[in-house]
Amino acid sequence: MGMSLAINTALVDAMTDDERVLVFGEDVAREGGVFRVTAGLHERFGPTRCFDTPLAESAIVGVSIGLAIRGYRPVPEIQFDGFVYPALDQIISHLAKYRSRTQGAITLPVTLRVPSFGGIGAADRHSDSIETYLVHTAGIQVVSPATPDDAYWLLRHSIDAEDPVIFLEPKRRYWNKGVVDLGTPAPAIGRAIVRRPGDDVTEVTYGGMVGVAMEAAEMAAEDDDVSVEVIDLRSLSPLDFETIATSVRRTQRCVVMHEAARTLGFGAEIAARVQEELFYDLESPVLRVTGFDTPYPPARLEGNWLPDADRLLDAIDQALAEDRVSTDA
């Protein structure tokens, strides 16, 4: 099934299993969501369990906090990444801090779904990468599925989690199909997955870029006989650094890719940790393949701005070219 349907199925199953699970946001009920991800929930579970809110992002998160205090498991939606900003105060000042402020007396099991990232030729403010602001904020978890199976299971895990989770859905993958194994839970939040094993270079990525990385890895294998190991992080906070470390110790080269702007994008954190903890295992510097430090481009220019297989392959070439000077010359 496609990712959109996988998310819908996860919501149906979660709402069936636990009557405290509520789904709400702008246009999620009557319309079933602008991407149809929440289609049918309002009809199936009624207006108390799935409802439309007024046009107010801060309220969507603030109200979910109040509901969670009273024992509900809210699964609110912010319609697009670029519209999360009015809600950032509620996320950063409260969603992330209630547990700490109350010394554990109040936990907020809120799962905030946010259609995210670019690559669909959308209007301004509909293609942002917001993960840096969120991962930098202690107290919330941040996950992003790249496959339909992970979309189903990471969402189930997120809703079950006691902590608040921001669930970043790569909208460019909504219609990509894949097998969803409803009988076998995918790994938990906090675990990365090696999507493609390899020996020459470790490629670390997440969300919408996983497909690009797999495409590039295929090209590298066929055209250059280069073996790329693709790691899908799935969970940005908490981060599964062990999987990265195990891989880099073996390949000795690391490239990180994300859509977000270069400066202080998630690649900066990976690069810092890899060189801190695995410096003597590296044959070349950690490289980052990223968007640019500009506002997100208009739709017709997006294709050249976003990282693609070519930009990644250039970085892989560079990582492989920078051998240490041989001592036995």
Next chain:
Amino acid sequence: MGSGGWLAGEVPVPDVPDPLRIVAPDGSITDPALFDSLDLGPVELSGLMRAMVVMRDLDEEYVNLQRQGQLALWPPSRGQEAAQVGCAHAIEATDWLFPTYRELGLLLHRGIDVGAIGLMWRGATNGVAGMTERRIAPLSIPIGTQVLHAAGAAMAAQMERDDSIVIAFLGDGATSEGDVHEALNFAGVFGLPCVFFVQNNQWAISTPVTSQTAAPSLAHKAAGYGMPGLRVDGNDVLATLLVTRQAAAWCRSGRGPVLVEAVTYRTGPHTTSDDPSRYRSAEDEAAAAALDPITRFRRFLDDRGLIDEGFDAGTAQESQLLRSALRSAVFDAADPSPASTFDHVTAYPDPARASQRRQLVAELGGGHDG
């Protein structure tokens, strides 16, 4: 809208009724029928007086402790005793409260430990212990943000149908914040059982309410959200009690939210870091003093012979016990370990954070929790 009216050059003059009042500043009853409807005997009436006096005494003690360097900061609630005590006595223990940072009267009414309040303002903790079990949300420093949480909790109360309501506390300054607008709108649309209790103490630090809004009164804003707006003299404990009772009953009956504007005055500074002489006049403060809630209610009780011999001594004793408890808890209190900043960040044990905690513990001397 027909021809004439403002299109013809007439300026509409909104009707701004006086805030509802039962006890006048001189202690007389302005509305005997309303007074009788409250059905309060001498015990309850002197109980209200005692609660206000103890609140003011405690508030003074927190200020003293700050001046002695034992607290980092304190936001006095001096002048707002009637608003808070009246409200507190009008609601049920099962109603959730969403306070600002200046609701001392509500916290005392619910039995929150005075030392726990002190430790937060000392800078030892980021929250007050013991609030959740008494259905009080954490103190909220970012202005107005808690009003949205109140709306969410009210939605839960509506779904539970458990007869409980929610009280959202906010000040005049908060009514300018976007989150408050969104919360009022949300509550109106869904008909949520929430009393939005606005203490208009006239000042948002140095900004008078006349610079905060062009609305004819804060109660007038309610109409824009489809809910009733009740305006009460917040320095009159009986009027506040009556109006809050009415508002609570409205919410409990399922008729939706209510906004209550309690008109009062912040006779002290915004916090102990503030100096009101920089922005308000002695005349203004003297005018406010003439409306003092405790002075007024005392006159009323004395005129009716409702203060018995033991009242002052009993009140002083209660204040003294609480002040002592506060001083004991706070004075030269040892700080929690810095490693405690890692506690309760998430339920999930994040390995990166655990590693950082080990680093801090090592810096603290290692081998123990500091």
